[in-house]
Amino acid sequence: MKEVILIKLGEIVLKGLNRKNFEDRLIKSLKRRLHKIGRFEVRAAQSTITVTPLYDDADMDEAVSCVSKVFGIAAFSRACSVEKDIETIKKAAGEYLEERFSEIKSFKVESKRSDKKFPLTSPEISIEVGTYLADLYPDVEVDVHDPEAVVTVEIRDSAAYIHCGVIKGAGGIPIGTGGKAAILISGGIDSPVAAYMMAKRGIELTAIHFASPPYTSVRAEEKVAELLQRVGEYSGRLNMYTVPFTKLQEEIRDKCREEYSTIIMRRFMMMIAEKIASEHECQALITGESLGQVASQTIGAIACTDSACSMPVFRPLIGMDKEEIISISRKINTFEVSIRPYEDCCTVFTPKHPRTRPVLKNVIAEQDKIDYIPLIEEAVKNTRLTEL
Amino acid sequence: MKEIYLDNSATTKACGSAAAEALRIMTQCYGNPSSLHTKGLEAEHELKAAAKTIANAISASPEEIYFTSGGTESNNTAVFGAAKALCRRGKRIVTTAIEHSSVIESAAALEKEGFEVIYLKPDSSGRISPRQTEEAVTKETILVSIMLVNNETGAIQPVEEVRRIIKRSGAPALFHIDAVQGFMKMPVSVKKLGCDLLSISGHKIHAPKGVGALYVKSGTRIVPLHRGGEQQSKLRPGTEPLPLICAMAAAVRDYPDEREHITEINRCCRKRLSETEGIVINSDEQCLPYIINFSAPGIRSETMLHFLEEEGIYVSSGSACAKGHKSHVLTAMGLPPEITDSAVRLSFSDENTAEDIDIFTNRLKTGLRTLARSK
Numbered sequence: 001m002k003e004v005i006l007i008k009l010g011e012i013v014l015k016g017l018n019r020k021n022f023e024d025r026l027i028k029s030l031k032r033r034l035h036k037i038g039r040f041e042v043r044a045a046q047s048t049i050t051v052t053p054l055y056d057d058a059d060m061d062e063a064v065s066c067v068s069k070v071f072g073i074a075a076f077s078r079a080c081s082v083e084k085d086i087e088t089i090k091k092a093a094g095e096y097l098e099e100r101f102s103e104i105k106s107f108k109v110e111s112k113r114s115d116k117k118f119p120l121t122s123p124e125i126s127i128e129v130g131t132y133l134a135d136l137y138p139d140v141e142v143d144v145h146d147p148e149a150v151v152t153v154e155i156r157d158s159a160a161y162i163h164c165g166v167i168k169g170a171g172g173i174p175i176g177t178g179g180k181a182a183i184l185i186s187g188g189i190d191s192p193v194a195a196y197m198m199a200k201r202g203i204e205l206t207a208i209h210f211a212s213p214p215y216t217s218v219r220a221e222e223k224v225a226e227l228l229q230r231v232g233e234y235s236g237r238l239n240m241y242t243v244p245f246t247k248l249q250e251e252i253r254d255k256c257r258e259e260y261s262t263i264i265m266r267r268f269m270m271m272i273a274e275k276i277a278s279e280h281e282c283q284a285l286i287t288g289e290s291l292g293q294v295a296s297q298t299i300g301a302i303a304c305t306d307s308a309c310s311m312p313v314f315r316p317l318i319g320m321d322k323e324e325i326i327s328i329s330r331k332i333n334t335f336e337v338s339i340r341p342y343e344d345c346c347t348v349f350t351p352k353h354p355r356t357r358p359v360l361k362n363v364i365a366e367q368d369k370i371d372y373i374p375l376i377e378e379a380v381k382n383t384r385l386t387e388l
Numbered sequence: 389m390k391e392i393y394l395d396n397s398a399t400t401k402a403c404g405s406a407a408a409e410a411l412r413i414m415t416q417c418y419g420n421p422s423s424l425h426t427k428g429l430e431a432e433h434e435l436k437a438a439a440k441t442i443a444n445a446i447s448a449s450p451e452e453i454y455f456t457s458g459g460t461e462s463n464n465t466a467v468f469g470a471a472k473a474l475c476r477r478g479k480r481i482v483t484t485a486i487e488h489s490s491v492i493e494s495a496a497a498l499e500k501e502g503f504e505v506i507y508l509k510p511d512s513s514g515r516i517s518p519r520q521t522e523e524a525v526t527k528e529t530i531l532v533s534i535m536l537v538n539n540e541t542g543a544i545q546p547v548e549e550v551r552r553i554i555k556r557s558g559a560p561a562l563f564h565i566d567a568v569q570g571f572m573k574m575p576v577s578v579k580k581l582g583c584d585l586l587s588i589s590g591h592k593i594h595a596p597k598g599v600g601a602l603y604v605k606s607g608t609r610i611v612p613l614h615r616g617g618e619q620q621s622k623l624r625p626g627t628e629p630l631p632l633i634c635a636m637a638a639a640v641r642d643y644p645d646e647r648e649h650i651t652e653i654n655r656c657c658r659k660r661l662s663e664t665e666g667i668v669i670n671s672d673e674q675c676l677p678y679i680i681n682f683s684a685p686g687i688r689s690e691t692m693l694h695f696l697e698e699e700g701i702y703v704s705s706g707s708a709c710a711k712g713h714k715s716h717v718l719t720a721m722g723l724p725p726e727i728t729d730s731a732v733r734l735s736f737s738d739e740n741t742a743e744d745i746d747i748f749t750n751r752l753k754t755g756l757r758t759l760a761r762s763k
Binding site for chain 2 (some may be wrong): 206213214215216217250343
């Protein structure tokens with residue numbers, strides 16, 4: 001008897017000729033993530049991926065936690081894998097389900113026989129195993145209509161599997177199948193959630209962070225690195241590019257009208273981010289903006305920001321409420337880090353009354369008071385890479 | 389780049405003898421003071437000697453010294469311990485709005501348990517007034533907890549007058565003094581102060597972090613926070629952290645004779661700051677010379693702090709950053725937001741020199757020029 005993880009693929013199975021490509025990506029990310037925990041075999045067959053530990057005392061709890069964070073997986077089960085022999089299956093089911101059966105009052109057995117060479121039909125298997133379990137655990141009743149637990153027996157080409165309960169996977173599609181994009185990350189609650197959401201759609205991430213020392217601190221940067229490590233548990237490891245942004249912010253403060261400062265700052269961020277992103281083969285930018293959340297996130301402001309770059313800008317949170325965003329940030333474990341109170345570059349010189357309906361012409365006129373092109377080039381040139 | 393450390397009220401560098409003493413105890417005299425064998429006895433002797441050193445420094449006797457993990461634990465033990473011991477005689481606690489959070493938060497927790505807590509407000513100089521105290525201390529008051537020196541401004545509180553007021557009031561109150569910032573930096577004698585409880589900390593006086601003490605006047609009963617063995621008369625059970633305790637005693641023994649030097653540094657720094665345009669000094673001249681709090685209105689504390697740090701100058705932001713809390717001390721003093729948002733605290737040690745102050749003020753002036761909004 002050996003414990004394995006049976007993985008059901010998500011919407012990948014709807015893909016046509018590309019399906020193989022999606023499956024390969026998924027297997028690759030599974031292998032890479034599981035590698036940190038131990039030696040596992042990852043194999044696809046009959047629209048299921050099986051993760052099998054290659055030694056006896058593998059940490060299956062860790063493996064399950066790891067699998068639960070891999071995109072492209074709709075659902076998975078911890079299962080016990082045994083030889084395809086009905087007596088062996090019965091005995092294994094009895095042993096494997098001992099703990100689970102001590103907690104429940106009723107059960108039923110469902111069987112799937114994809115290996116038609118197996119001598120018993122599915123209903124016959126269910127009856128055999130069900131009777132055995134009912135005799136072994138007299139306190140647990142058979143209830144085919146509303147059971148507390150469903151025991152599944154799967155007879156596949158490779159082996160027979162017994163499991164009890166399906167765990168929801170991370171959903172989405174495998175990382176890398178959606179191309180590559182750069183997330184602009186500040187350290188607040190929203191941007192890590194935005195990163196997570198795009199990673200879920202198969203995007204491989206690169207992160208860009210703007211730092212304005214001494215207005216922002218080293219701790220603010222470390223906070224962003226920690227956020228990215230947590231996002232990385234879903235998206236896979238990512239690189240962080242830190243852009244020195246002080247000079248541009250001081251120029252904006254000294255030369256532009258205060259009510260435009262946020263928009264101009266965001267335009268410069270977009271220009272810089274686009275340059276860095278294209279240097280690293282990214283095809284889009286990602287931000288954590290949500291419509292109407294703050295003055296720089298109105299339709300007018302977003303239009304002015306967007307016109308500063310030509311890459312598409314993904315804003316996965318655009319239609320979400322703060323509460324919804326917070327609940328995702330709690331789920332992916334970034335909330336506690338996000339609320340640490342350090343200044344970030346967006347809060348350094350916030351104007352008292354920012355323009356909520358800026359006119360692009362006026363914004364550009366204000367922006368052009370600064371000789372910004374050399375400053376932007378300098379910022380891009382001095383960008384630092386942190387490998388997380 | 390020379391390191392100029394002006395944050396000695398946050399913590400200090402451990403002195404050589406304290407570090408050496410900790411190492412000696414860890415590697416040689418490593419016995420458990422409660423063990424019956426000679427290795428334990430040897431450790432017990434060290435513990436007693438350390439208690440004696442600390443006791444001498446505050447004119448107490450060694451049996452009145454209880455070692456803790458630091459100022460926070462000493463303050464918690466004093467406040468909760470006194471409130472629980474005397475809760476049948478009254479429910480009123482008097483403290484100040486400018487205490488360290490380990491006193492304020494303890495008092496606030498007791499408020500939730502049904503105690504009535506009076507938080508005395510300071511005047512604009514950062515001191516509480518004896519008259520206000522007189523009104524606050526009633527016959528039902530069971531605890532008065534006041535700090536000797538405020539950690540943000542250096543303001544010395546009128547604790548001896550408070551003691552007289554408690555006496556006159558006839559209240560059963562225990563008197564606790566948080567002396568963490570004053571210990572070794574001004575005369576601290578429990579006899580003269582007339583307190584029942586007094587908190588001190590090691591790492592503010594060049595001992596390692598993680599050790600402090602609570603003085604409990606003999607005959608005073610307070611309820612312990614921790615339960616366990618028989619150590620320290622059961623008031624603070626648990627194996628005593630002897631390396632830290634002996635290091636603290638070593639730091640007390642070798643504490644530099646620095647007060648004149650600090651006064652000079654303070655005078656020089658105060659002069660430089662008052663000559664600098666755009667600086668408001670929040671600590672008046674009666675404050676303990678170890679601390680100067682000032683503001684540069686228009687420049688956030690955190691920004692100035694990081695700007696100074698770029699030249700190796702370490703200070704403290706009087707208040708946390710804009711996203712966090714404002715300084716409760718400066719706010720209680722009634723100072724306006726432009727002062728509290730831009731407050732910076734300097735705190736000195738014997739290692740600081742007049743030259744350090746010059747370097748600091750020059751860098752400060754550069755900061756005032758470049759960091760302020762130019763409009």
